Amino acid sequence: MNSPLSRLICRATLLAAGFMLCLQAAFAQDLDEVRKRGVLRHLGVPYANFVTGSGDGFDVELMQGFARELGVRYEFVQSNWNDVIGDLTGKEIRYKPSVQEIGSRPVRGDVIANGMTILPPRLKLLDFSEPTFPSAVWLLARPDVAVTPIKPSGNREQDIKATKARMGVGTTFVMDNSCLDPTLYDLEGKGLKLKRFTGSTNINDVVPAMLKGESDMTLLDVPDVLVALELWPGKIKVVGPISEEQRMAAGFRKESPELRKAFNAYLARLKADGTYMRLVKKYFRVAPRYLPEFFRDLPPAR
Template sequence: MPARHSPIRRLLLAASLLCLFGSALADDLRDIRERGVLRHLGVPYANFVTGSGDGLDVEIVQLFARHLGVRYEFVPSTWDTVVGDLTGKDTRTKPTLPDPGRRPIRGDMIANGMTILPPRLKLVDFSDPTFPSAVWLLARSDTATQPIKPSGDKERDIRATKAALRQGSTFVIYNSCLDPALYDLENKGLPLKRFTGSNNVNDLVPAMLKRESDMTLLDVPDVMIALERWPGKIKVIGPISEEQRMAAAFRKDSPELRDAFNAFLAGIKKDGTYMKLVKKYYRVAPRYLPEFFRDIPGGKAGG
């Protein structure tokens, strides 16, 4: 008797799993419009998602939801789980397997100042760039390490900054844009220090100021905020990377949603809305990273 009903039991099991992971099925633009809500996955980070209900990416996605004619919903996540919350695959536990553990999908897009990195391109599709970035080396102002003298040659400046890493301990965060493997810093005998307090990039500078490390890798958006928050207490040593790009992330089976966002993003860049938001949250960004903003209306430094 049990054997005779096993196909039915398997069918019922499959149906129950379908219900369990129903939200994990692909939701593209049409599905979102029918559902009437756009779920924005975000991690509190710099001024992209402040954790207080606003931020550059929060306001951009709110405007995008209004553009689509749907309700906006913010879904808080963490750096460890946000990609899995989007894709329905638990990449924390089995990141190298072709089909990591399944999990419910909790959102339709990620937007929280996520840097476009090669490992992430295997898991998600990114929109057109939403913000520029780069990784710099930051130090306490009382350290002996001195800022490099800019040469006008970015590769030479990067080499000089990397040489300064030998002068003190430096915080890094693996599996992030601050992963030393991305910048050929591993196995070089450098005193790199894994940041273990949390995976929250916002905690790096406070920990450095408490003398838990002499220096830290940090991306430029956070550097801009840190320089304003702790004036006179920190200094920029130099660049560790070439200029990078941040973007919104989408599931690979949501091409129409990504295309709609790209068209929307181009529109708000053209009509000036984008730069108004940039200057609200990153007032000095055009001065620090002028190449990205130069061709955007209102994006010239001082403009």
């Protein structure tokens, strides 16, 4: 039987089987599969106090509590900024000149949580939870660099413009495919001395490199700035903002809507009962002073 009709039937059968496998794979990545497997795999990159690398952190405790909420075991899966989205989606990603899927890779986790900023390129690849933390990108410098911090005007747009104008005095660390990517803030092609940070894929290493004199200034997001100011008091000055206020959140596969929905319900409860602010106080105690609007209406820590 090798007639055109039999070949057509065979081809249709294979296509249908392939479709069912894809459909099963999509369902297998959602809430039911996490519960059946009995473990929530938390993908994280050591960063600021979200994932400290010592077994704790703001997002580590959030995800440990979420695993308990689901009645499953918690498992931390360490990744890096270059690979973490691919480790979640099972797809090799190329970001420039545009975001493209260029291959496949093993899926290593169920959710990303490490102070990940919601950025337009990432929205093409992930579905984010409700915001877990506020952020923004600021310009930092060493005290010996001849740059004067701006005087806040009360107008964020004017403050950003004034901060960018001060970048001309020296080199500034930036990092592609991260919240420190200069293309996000219209910094490319402006005659600025932008220096790609290539010492590692860990944003935690940017400030130490700047303090060693490898760059005069650096972009950095606010949560990491707060940690840096405590680690190196008197050795860093904040010049001003580079971005509008941003939001951080947990990242989920687009095939995991029920898992994301369950996390959002869990997060809302933590914010309502004061558990969320207890974690903020533990890991980012001065954050409400620097980004008050996000925390203003939340119940106090319990």
